[in-house]
Ligand SMILES: NC(=O)C1=CN([C@@H]2O[C@H](COP(=O)(O)OP(=O)(O)OC[C@H]3O[C@@H](n4cnc5c(N)ncnc54)[C@H](OP(=O)(O)O)[C@@H]3O)[C@@H](O)[C@H]2O)[C@@H](O)CC1
Ligand SMILES: Nc1ncnc2c1ncn2[C@@H]1O[C@H](COP(=O)(O)OP(=O)(O)O)[C@@H](O)[C@H]1O
C-alpha cells in the first residue's frame with residue numbers, strides 16, 4: 250500500500266472531487282460518516298461523555314460533522330472549537346452552521362480561556378489539527394493538548410494525532426496528542442511507523458473514504474507499506490523437477506570464540522527459507538559444534554582457532570551472508586578487506602562486518618554493488634553518522650544507499666528497506682523479536698533467498714516480511730517474552746504456509 254505525503258493526499262482529494270463531481274463538503278461528510286459509524290458500532294448508544302475538540306480547518310470540520318451525527322443519535326456530546334486562527338475553512342464554517350441548526354452550541358476556546366474539565370472516563374475526540382499542520386502550535390494550543398494528554402481519557406484522533414506533522418518530526422513533543430486510537434483516512438502515514446513518532450499513534454486504523462483509486466494507483470510515492478498483497482507476487486514457487494542445485498549454495502561467514510551460535514542460527518534460517526546447500530565458514534573452534542547442531546550444513550574452517558583470519562572458499566557461492574558473530578580482530582578486518590575485493594557473489598552484510606566497514610571507511614568502495622546491508626539503528630549510526638530526527642536518518646541512509654548502490658535494511662519495529670531512492674516499510678514482527686540472535690536469523694534468511702535467485706531488493710523485502718511473520722507465529726504460541734531466535738527459525742515453514750492461507754470467509758465459500 251502506498252504511503253502518501255500530505256501534498257499527495259491533497260491532490261488525491263482534489264482529483265476525487267473533480268472526477269466524482271462532488272463538493273468538498275460531500276467528501277467531508279463521507280469521511281466523518283465513517284468516523285461516526287466506527288464509533289457507533291462500538292458504543293452502541295452507551296451514555297458516556299464525548300468531548301470533541303475541533304480546530305478551524307477541515308480536520309475540525311470532520312469533528313463537527315461527527316458531533317452532529319453523534320448528537321442526532323442521542324449521544325451525550327460537548328463540542329469545543331479550538332479557535333487558533335481567523336482563517337476558518339469553508340467546510341468548517343458550513344458544518345458549524347449545520348451543528349447550530351441542530352441546536353448544538355460549541356464552546357469556543359481562545360488563548361485567554363481556561364482549560365476545560367476532562368475526566369478520565371470521558372471520551373475525547375481530537376480534531377484540532379490534521380495533515381494541514383505546518384508550524385508549531387501556539388503555546389496555549391500546546392497547553393490544551395498537554396492537558397488532554399494529562400487527563401488520561403480515551404483519545405480518538407481524527408486522521409492524525411493533533412500536533413504531529415506528517416512529513417517531519419514534531420517541533421515540540423509535548424504539544425502532540427498521544428492518541429489512544431487514530432482513525433486515519435484512506436492511506437497510511439509514514440509517521441505511524443517511525444520510532445520517534447509512532448508512539449503518538451500507538452493504535453491506528455484506516456477508513457476507506459473512496460479517494461480516487463486511479464489517481465492513487467498512478468502516483469509514485471517515496472514509501473510503500475509492505476503487507477501480504479505486496480509480498481505474495483514476489484514469491485518464487487519451487488518447480489517439480491528441481492534439485493538442490495536449483496536453489497543455490499549459500500555461504501555464511503562469521504563466528505568467533507563464544508559466538509558460534511550466531512552462525513548456527515543463520516545457517517538454520519538459510520536452510521529453512523529454502524536454500525539448496527549451505528556452507529559455514531568459521532574459525533576452527535566452531536567446527537564440532539556446527540557439525541553437530543546443523544548436520545545439514547557443511548563447514549569450512551580457516552587456520553586460526555578463535556577468529557576468522559582468511560576467507561578461502563573453494564567454489565563460487567550463489568550468495569553470501571557475512572558478519573554474524575564475527576568480531577573485529579585485525580586479522581578479520583584484513584580477511585574481510587581481501588574478500589570484499591574478490592567476491593562476485595550477491596552479499597548480505599551484517600553485524601561486525603558492518604562495524605568493520607564503519608571503522609575502515611576506505612573499504613566502503615569495495616562493497617559489491619547491490620549488496621544488502623542490514624544494520625540495526627546503532628550500526629547504521631556508525632555507518633552514516635548521527636541524526637537529529639528519523640526523517641533526517643532516512644534521508645542520510647537513502648543517500649548512503651544511492652552513493653554505493655546498495656540495499657539498506659534498517660531494522661526495527663517497522664524495518665525499512667531502502668533501495669533505489671524508495672523505502673519499503675514492513676508490517677510484520679513484534680517486540681518479542683527484540684532478543685539475541687533474531688538479526689542473525691534475518692541474515693541467514695535473506696542470504697538463503699538471494700541464493701534461490703530472488704533479486705537483492707526483493708530478497709530483502711520478502712525476507713524481512715517472512716522473518717517478522719515467523720516471529721509473529723512464534724509469539725502467538727510462546728508469548729513475547731519466551732520468543733527466542735531459534736523459535737523464529739522453527740516457524741519459517743509456518744510463515745510460508747500462512748502466506749498462502751485463505752481468509753476464513755474465502756475458505757468456507759471455496760472448501761478445499
Ligand atoms: N483526503 C482526505 O484525506 C480528506 C481530509 N479531510 C480532512 O482535512 C484535514 C486537513 O484539513 P486542512 O487542510 O484544513 O488542515 P488542518 O489540519 O485542519 O489545519 C487547518 C489550518 O491550520 C493552519 N495551521 C497549520 N498549522 C498551524 C498552527 N501550528 N497553528 C495555527 N494554525 C495552523 C493551516 O492554515 P494556514 O494558517 O497555514 O493558512 C491549516 O490549513 C485532514 O487531516 C482531514 O481531517 C476530510 O475532511 C476530507 C478528505
Ligand atoms: N520491537 C520489535 N518489533 C518488531 N521487530 C523487532 C523488534 N525489535 C527487534 N525486532 C527485529 O529483530 C531483529 C533484531 O536484529 P538485531 O538487533 O541485529 O539482533 P541481534 O544482533 O541480536 O541478532 C531485527 O530484524 C528487528 O527488526
Ligand SMILES: [K+]
Nearest residue numbers: 375378409411
Ligand atoms: K487530529
